[in-house]
Amino acid sequence: MTSTPPHLLGNYAPVTEELTAHELSVTGRIPAELSGWYLRNGPNPHAAASKHWFLGDGMVHGVRLENGRAVSYRNRWVRTSTFTDGARAFRDDGTRDLTAGVANTHVVRHAGRTLALVESSYPYELTAELETVGPYDFDGALQTAMTAHPKTCPTTGELHFFAYDVVTPPFLTYHRADAAGKLLLSRPIDVPAGTMHHDFALTGEHVVFLDLPVLFDLETAMAGGGMPFRWSDDYQARLGVLRRDDPHGEVRWFEIASCYVFHCLNAFDDAGRIVVDVMRYPEMWRTSADVAAEATLWRFTIDPASGTVREEQLDDRAAEFPRIDDRLAGLDSRFGHATVLEGDGGALLRYDLHTGERTAHEFGDGRVPGEAAFAPADETPGGAGYLMTYVYDAATDRSDLVILDAGDLAAEPVATVHLPQRVPFGFHGNWLADR
Structure with missing residues (x-):
């Protein structure tokens, strides 16, 4: 008898319907x-089965807010070629099909396009109603996959991103598109093996790559065992620094202690040094692709003059899904946020990165938040704003969109939008303001 894996149980289990609901009930005031x-x-x-949580078909859940009302909720699968036609990453002749993927990790907006992302394939463009337009390859210029964690420079509007390959070199490629969506740069980065590059960091002057010891494992891949990556004790963890004003120049590598990082909180330049804040795991996927370790907030301070990196832990509470006010991406953002899952409930944390103070909003037993996106309240980057997250309520088996005052995180929610169904635990999202 085969038991159902944990990533298909409870609120990890998929929902089976695409819904549209209007004029949602609200507690509080939007x-x-x-x-x-x-x-x-x-x-x-879609088939209610997958070999790993990371591998299910992408579904985007959206709530429309307008004039103090929760106008609508809708959820739609991203109709990739894998979803509609069963396309696979590699065709029978061995060539790569970059339209094949699940587009399940992030949803971002750039140059007027809303893109659903996964790191193994092309982005998929969505309409405002979350219908799938199709794969997007920057008008034919993109010849690799695209990370699910691109960075938009708030100064230039450029989109910085990368792709990694685990089969053939180059194993890492850095890309840059302008504010209008034109791909300006694609350059290979020399790394010695196919490592899993999930995120990277951007500052006003630098790009920082994280080359860490989770490597493609052919034996696992051939066995069809889900995520084909395993921890390596022999691979040197390191950070690669590229100057933004010399994008074809040298990448300088700085060794760090073995660890793994799924997500960077932010990075910035500081008097000749480069500060990178991350959620750091001591290791990842040593014997299986289950996330058993816990991440905490750490800081890497890279000193190019001395060739060294100072590594320090900033907080001891386990958390993930770090976010900032994205208008400060690559700049010195005083505040950052992350999500805690503990026992049967969870919390949102607000880090004051200047003073070290931490504030929490505890949701209580049975109420579990996801990643929280920052929604500005005014035109001042780093100023007043709100945190938005879907919160699963085990007592009702439904979910809410909870809106919190980012500056008074411990207070009661500003508003709770009650949704017509549960939103399964997922990954990343954004507040996409009309303006």
Whole structure:
């Protein structure tokens, strides 16, 4: 008898219907300045089965806010070629099909396009109603996959991203598109093996790559065992630094202690040094592709003059899904946020990165938050704003969109939007304001 794996049970289990609901019930008051969509992507296998949580078909859940009202909720599968036609990453002749993927990890907006992302294939463009337009390859210029964690420079509007390959070199490629969506740069980065590059960091002057000891494992891949990566004690963890004003120049590598990082909180330049804040795991996937370890907030301070990196732990509470006010991406953002899952409930944390102070909003037993996106309340980067997250309520087996005052995180929610169904645990999303 085969038991159901944990990633298909409880609120990890997929929902089976695409719904559209209007005029949602609200407890509290939705701030009138919030007009737009809150979108979040995540795995929702259409066949109700997948070999790993990371591998389910992408589904985007969206709530429309306007004039103090929760106008609508809708959820839609991203109709990739894998979803519609069963396309696979490699065709029978061995060539790569970059339209094949699950587009289940993130949803971002750039140059007027809303893109659903996964790191193994092309992005998929969505309409405002979350219908799938099709794969997007930057008008034919993109010849690799695209990370699910691109960075938009708030100064130039450029989109910085990368792709990694685990089969043939180059194993890492850095890309840059302008604010209008034109791909300007694609250059290979020399790394010695096919490592899993999930995220990277961007500052005003630098790009920082994380080359860490989770490597493609052919034996696992051939066995069809889900995520084909395993921890290596022999691979040197390191950070690669590229100057933004010399994008074809040298990448300098700085060794660090073995660890793994799924997500960077932020990075910035500081008097000749480069500060990178991350959620750090001591190791990852040593014997299986289950996330058993816990991440905590750490800081890497790279000193190019001395060739060294200072590594320090900033907080001891286990958390993930770090976010900032994205208008400060690559700059010195005083505040950051992350999500805690503990026992049967969870919390959102607010880090004051200047003072070291930490504030929490505890949701209580049976109420579990996901990643929280920052929604600005005014035109001042780093100023007043709100945190938005889907919260699963085990007592009702439904989910809410909870809106919190980022500056008074411990207070009661500003508003709770009650959804017509549960939103399965997922990955990343954004507040996409109309303006």
